[in-house]
Amino acid sequence: MNKHVDEINQQIVTCRKCPRLVRWREACAKKPPRRYVGQDYWAKPLAGFGDPQARVLIIGLAPAAHGGNRTGRMFTGDRSGDWLYGALHCAGFANQPNSDHFNDGLKLKDCYITAAVHCAPPLNKPSLIEYKRCRPYLVHELELMRSQLAVVIVLGKIAFDSFIKAFEESGASIQKPRPKFGHGVSARLPNGPLLICSYHPSQQNTFTGKLTRPMFQAVFERARAALSG
Numbered sequence: 001m002n003k004h005v006d007e008i009n010q011q012i013v014t015c016r017k018c019p020r021l022v023r024w025r026e027a028c029a030k031k032p033p034r035r036y037v038g039q040d041y042w043a044k045p046l047a048g049f050g051d052p053q054a055r056v057l058i059i060g061l062a063p064a065a066h067g068g069n070r071t072g073r074m075f076t077g078d079r080s081g082d083w084l085y086g087a088l089h090c091a092g093f094a095n096q097p098n099s100d101h102f103n104d105g106l107k108l109k110d111c112y113i114t115a116a117v118h119c120a121p122p123l124n125k126p127s128l129i130e131y132k133r134c135r136p137y138l139v140h141e142l143e144l145m146r147s148q149l150a151v152v153i154v155l156g157k158i159a160f161d162s163f164i165k166a167f168e169e170s171g172a173s174i175q176k177p178r179p180k181f182g183h184g185v186s187a188r189l190p191n192g193p194l195l196i197c198s199y200h201p202s203q204q205n206t207f208t209g210k211l212t213r214p215m216f217q218a219v220f221e222r223a224r225a226a227l228s229g
Helices: 005-013 019-030 079-090 128-145 157-169 213-228
Strands: 056-060 111-115 151-155 186-188 194-198
Touching: 005 128, 056 079, 056 128, 056 157, 079 213, 111 128, 128 157, 151 157, 151 213, 194 213
Parallel strands: 056 111, 056 151, 151 194
Antiparallel strands: 186 194
C-alpha cells in the first residue's frame, strides 16, 4: 500500500463527482458556527489517515461538516473523534487520545482510517448515488491493503454495508450465510480479514447510552487480540 497510498489520496482530495456534496462542504466553510468563525476550513474530501502498513482498517461513515470538513483529517475536531482516538490510544493504536487539529501530533500505528463517503453530507446522510460514486476509492484501498490486512472494523451499519459491497467489488468473496451487522459481532471472511462490527460513536448513540465507552473499547481490544493471536 505504501507505494500507492499518496496517489489514491490525491485522487480523493481533488474529487468533485458529487455536486450536492461539493456545494455543502464549501457552504459550511463560508458560514461556520460562531465557535469556528475565523478558522480556515479544509472544505474538500478527506483522504484516508494512518499507518500505510496497517493491518487494521477502520471504516467510518463520512466527515462531519464542522469536524473533519473543518480540520482536514478523519474524525478530528468532533466528539466522535474523541471517542475513536481515545479508544485507539487505550488499545495501543494511537500515540495520544485526542484529535484536535491536523497538526496536533497524532500518529497511528498498525491502523488506518477511511470512510464510506469522503465528503461531509447534509444531515450526515449521503444519498445512494453518492455512496456509489465514492465506493471505488474504498475498493482501491482494499485492493492495495489485501496482502497486509488482518482486521476490518466497521463503525455503523452504513459502513458495514459499504464495506461488504466494496469487498466483493475488489474481487473477494463473502461466505454464506452472509455476515450480519450487530455491535461486537465478528466474522472471519474467506481468505481474508476478521470483520468486527461496532455502533458508530455518534452523539446519537453515545448520548443515549446505546454505545458506552466499555462497549466501544472492547471492539479495539478484540482487534488487538486478533493481531496478537
